[in-house]
Amino acid sequence: MTSTAAPDVGTDADEQLTGRELRRLTARVATWHARRAGHGAGRLVTDVAYVVVSVVLAALLVGGTVTAVGGALTSEQAWTLGAVLGGDPDPWTGGARPLSPGLVLLLVLCVLLGLVASTAARLGPAGVGTAGVHWWLPTPADRHGLLVVSIGRATGGGVVAGAVGGAAAGLLAAAGPTGVLTGALVGAPAAVAVVALTGLAQHRGSRAAVVVGDALVACVPVLGLALVATGWHLPVPAPSPTVTALVVALAVLAVVLVVVWWTRVDRLRLPVLAARSSGSDRLGAALLSVDPRDLGRALDAGAHPRRPLHGRTFRAVRGPRGALVAADAVLLVRTSSSWTQLLGVVALLVLAHQVPVLAAGPGLALVVALAGMRAAGLGAGGARHAEMVPALDASLPLSARAVRAVRLVVPAATGALALVAGIVPVALATGSAGWLVLAALGGVGCGASAVRGALRPEPDWSGPLLATPMGALPVNAAAVARQGPDLLLLSLLPFTIAALLGAVTPVLVVVQALAAAAAVAIATRVPRRG
Amino acid sequence: MTGPGGTDGAAGPVVVARGLRVGYGDVAVCGPVDLALAPGEVLAVVGPNGSGKSTVLKTVLGRLDALGGIVEVLERPVDERERAFRARVAGVGDDDAYFPGLSVREHLVLLARGHGVDQAGTVVDEVMAMFGITSRADAAPTELSSGQRRRLLLATAFVRPRDVLVLDEPEQRLDPGTRRLVADLIAAEAARGVAVLLATHDPEVAARTGARGLLVGEDACTDVARDDLAGVLAAVR
Numbered sequence: 203m204t205s206t207a208a209p210d211v212g213t214d215a216d217e218q219l220t221g222r223e224l225r226r227l228t229a230r231v232a233t234w235h236a237r238r239a240g241h242g243a244g245r246l247v248t249d250v251a252y253v254v255v256s257v258v259l260a261a262l263l264v265g266g267t268v269t270a271v272g273g274a275l276t277s278e279q280a281w282t283l284g285a286v287l288g289g290d291p292d293p294w295t296g297g298a299r300p301l302s303p304g305l306v307l308l309l310v311l312c313v314l315l316g317l318v319a320s321t322a323a324r325l326g327p328a329g330v331g332t333a334g335v336h337w338w339l340p341t342p343a344d345r346h347g348l349l350v351v352s353i354g355r356a357t358g359g360g361v362v363a364g365a366v367g368g369a370a371a372g373l374l375a376a377a378g379p380t381g382v383l384t385g386a387l388v389g390a391p392a393a394v395a396v397v398a399l400t401g402l403a404q405h406r407g408s409r410a411a412v413v414v415g416d417a418l419v420a421c422v423p424v425l426g427l428a429l430v431a432t433g434w435h436l437p438v439p440a441p442s443p444t445v446t447a448l449v450v451a452l453a454v455l456a457v458v459l460v461v462v463w464w465t466r467v468d469r470l471r472l473p474v475l476a477a478r479s480s481g482s483d484r485l486g487a488a489l490l491s492v493d494p495r496d497l498g499r500a501l502d503a504g505a506h507p508r509r510p511l512h513g514r515t516f517r518a519v520r521g522p523r524g525a526l527v528a529a530d531a532v533l534l535v536r537t538s539s540s541w542t543q544l545l546g547v548v549a550l551l552v553l554a555h556q557v558p559v560l561a562a563g564p565g566l567a568l569v570v571a572l573a574g575m576r577a578a579g580l581g582a583g584g585a586r587h588a589e590m591v592p593a594l595d596a597s598l599p600l601s602a603r604a605v606r607a608v609r610l611v612v613p614a615a616t617g618a619l620a621l622v623a624g625i626v627p628v629a630l631a632t633g634s635a636g637w638l639v640l641a642a643l644g645g646v647g648c649g650a651s652a653v654r655g656a657l658r659p660e661p662d663w664s665g666p667l668l669a670t671p672m673g674a675l676p677v678n679a680a681a682v683a684r685q686g687p688d689l690l691l692l693s694l695l696p697f698t699i700a701a702l703l704g705a706v707t708p709v710l711v712v713v714q715a716l717a718a719a720a721a722v723a724i725a726t727r728v729p730r731r732g
Numbered sequence: 733m734t735g736p737g738g739t740d741g742a743a744g745p746v747v748v749a750r751g752l753r754v755g756y757g758d759v760a761v762c763g764p765v766d767l768a769l770a771p772g773e774v775l776a777v778v779g780p781n782g783s784g785k786s787t788v789l790k791t792v793l794g795r796l797d798a799l800g801g802i803v804e805v806l807e808r809p810v811d812e813r814e815r816a817f818r819a820r821v822a823g824v825g826d827d828d829a830y831f832p833g834l835s836v837r838e839h840l841v842l843l844a845r846g847h848g849v850d851q852a853g854t855v856v857d858e859v860m861a862m863f864g865i866t867s868r869a870d871a872a873p874t875e876l877s878s879g880q881r882r883r884l885l886l887a888t889a890f891v892r893p894r895d896v897l898v899l900d901e902p903e904q905r906l907d908p909g910t911r912r913l914v915a916d917l918i919a920a921e922a923a924r925g926v927a928v929l930l931a932t933h934d935p936e937v938a939a940r941t942g943a944r945g946l947l948v949g950e951d952a953c954t955d956v957a958r959d960d961l962a963g964v965l966a967a968v969r
Contacts, residue, residue, distance in 0.1 A: 207919070208859060213847060342847065471811075
């Protein structure tokens with residue numbers, strides 16, 4: 203330092219930047235640096251072309267998949283190997299009636315709007331990122347000019363998510379071109395309206411919107427189950443003046459809500475903007491990385507555990523293992539969104555039994571795998587956090603292997619409990635308790651895969667890039683991202699065979715137990731250094 | 733306007749708290765806060781780790797909502813959304829974040845330009861020289877050492893106009909020489925009429941700035957006379 207007094211700072215009101223000017227100046231400087239580093243207009247054109255091609259290919263791929271799944275959802279009978287081979291005298295092939303297309307459309311649209319609400323609340327929806335909070339918001343620049351871009355981004359995201367999700371809902375309902383168009387036309391304004399409503403409620407904090415969105419997603423399978431049980435039938439609405447009026451009304455509502463949001467956004471206070479800024483930053487970084495853990499962390503950003511009213515005494519805890527299990531269990535108990543999602547997972551499994559193609563065969567195996575993965579993932583919150591802060595685990599007198607084994611307890615429990623509860627209808631329908639045993643052991647395997655996924659090493663970016671139609675893929679980084687899902691496939695292989703055969707045999711139970719043990723052994727293995 | 737640490741009350745207080753309750757959620761972290769800070773005064777908020785010093789400062793800056801009571805800055809209830817508040821109240825905390833692709837100097841120029849500072853580039857260069865980070869002007873902030881980043885954060889308070897300066901443990905991560913000079917800077921700010929509210933654990937910072945104190949406690953917050961502040965800081969734990 204050369205002086206003990208700061209220079210005099212004079213200001214000129216005419217020189218004071220507006221929010222828009224400040225934002226643009228920042229962008230101009232960043233662009234100038236990018237150009238100097240060789241990321242100029244040519245690079246931009248290449249990137250845009252790459253993104254367009256990738257999006258078109260992805261749309262074709264997703265469209266084809268969704269159409270196939272939609273056709274299967276409304277088919278009358280599941281395919282099973284047992285029925286083809288005829289080995290078992292009475293293989294489980296499901297037995298429910300298919301869901302009506304209109305019901306599928308309605309339920310998927312509800313899920314879509316719930317996801318839009320909770321995602322928008324987790325990410326803002328209005329915000330300026332952490333850098334903006336630190337460098338823009340302390341200036342006298344108008345907040346409106348700083349935040350308006352995020353309103354545009356969130357609204358555009360709502361349009362795309364609503365239109366694509368609505369069209370996918372139509373495809374899933376196998377409702378034909380009319381259903382697809384109706385889904386897209388209803389989905390887009392409805393999603394924008396939900397985003398704007400979330401934005402208008404942002405000043406109250408995001409917690410309520412996150413909980414409502416999560417609860418809606420979790421309740422949809424329960425609602426579907428109730429509607430199926432009551433024999434509710436809903437056709438896809440045919441083009442009519444009523445449908446047109448609904449779409450127009452939704453569009454007008456969405457526009458009005460966005461305008462009101464736009465005029466009120468400058469009322470957002472710094473604490474609210476600061477709280478949401480890290481979520482949006484994290485999502486941006488996650489989208490650039492191949493590591494899906496970051497994406498999960500970004501989307502989980504609004505699901506904080508509740509503050510305890512009374513601290514626990516942990517009297518029953520004995521030793522470091524008990525302490526770790528207690529910490530994981532308390533985290534799960536205090537995170538209400540995890541509980542609602544667990545309930546939704548179980549309801550989804552039960553609802554799947556009402557859909558013939560998902561009640562048996564490969565459909566059942568797929569649903570169990572997805573449900574087990576999510577249920578175990580919800581229990582692995584402690585392990586994911588520990589991966590970010592290794593000092594936590596290192597502070598206890600346990601080997602790394604023992605830590606991994608202990609971290610496995612809660613996810614294995616959530617995975618096993620969800621799968622057992624969800625498979626009860628199959629066990630009741632077939633009169634075989636073997637399904638419950640398979641589900642419990644499979645759930646343990648799911649827990650092992652969740653821990654392996656949570657504690658996987660950081661992506662290795664040093665390897666070569668593999669050119670694919672979907673874009674350049676860093677080979678080594680992708681190999682790391684594989685860890686976790688690989689164990690899920692291994693540990694659920696015996697269950698998949700049982701689902702394909704439509705029957706549980708003693709041999710399959712033994713093999714499932716061995717697969718679960720192998721999954722635990724692999725998940726607790728500590729990778730070598732270097 | 734008063735001299736460094738002056739309390740002659742020639743001007744009315746610019747920071748006032750009466751029965752202010754601060755905390756997170758609905759849980760207060762310390763006793764009710766009562767304080768009055770006039771232009772040219774330095775008030776050091778002191779107390780053990782976790783006593784709520786930073787929470788008090790964040791509430792005064794509008795970065796946290798008050799749980800109850802009154803907090804006014806520049807004769808108005810704290811509302812950091814007001815342009816006048818942001819133009820006249822400067823605050824430096826411990827957390828930082830930066831725009832990707834922008835250098836150290838560009839961050840500071842951006843902030844100064846945002847405040848409409850005349851000769852923004854010149855002011856920024858002088859402040860950077862003062863804090864000894866000129867040689868790192870073109871580096872990305874993330875490339876700086878921990879101490880250099882702290883200097884950058886402190887520099888943000890001096891490249892912009894201010895009538896109220898709020899600093900959370902400005903001595904953190906600084907070498908002893910820089911710590912002394914920061915204390916002298918704070919004293920100079922007070923001498924030109926800026927009201928300075930800071931949290932500190934450092935008796936030397938408290939002494940060189942001529943600060944009086946506010947001891948933050950679990951049940952109550954008590955005033956500490958300037959002469960007693962060093963002793964209180966030494967006893968705090």
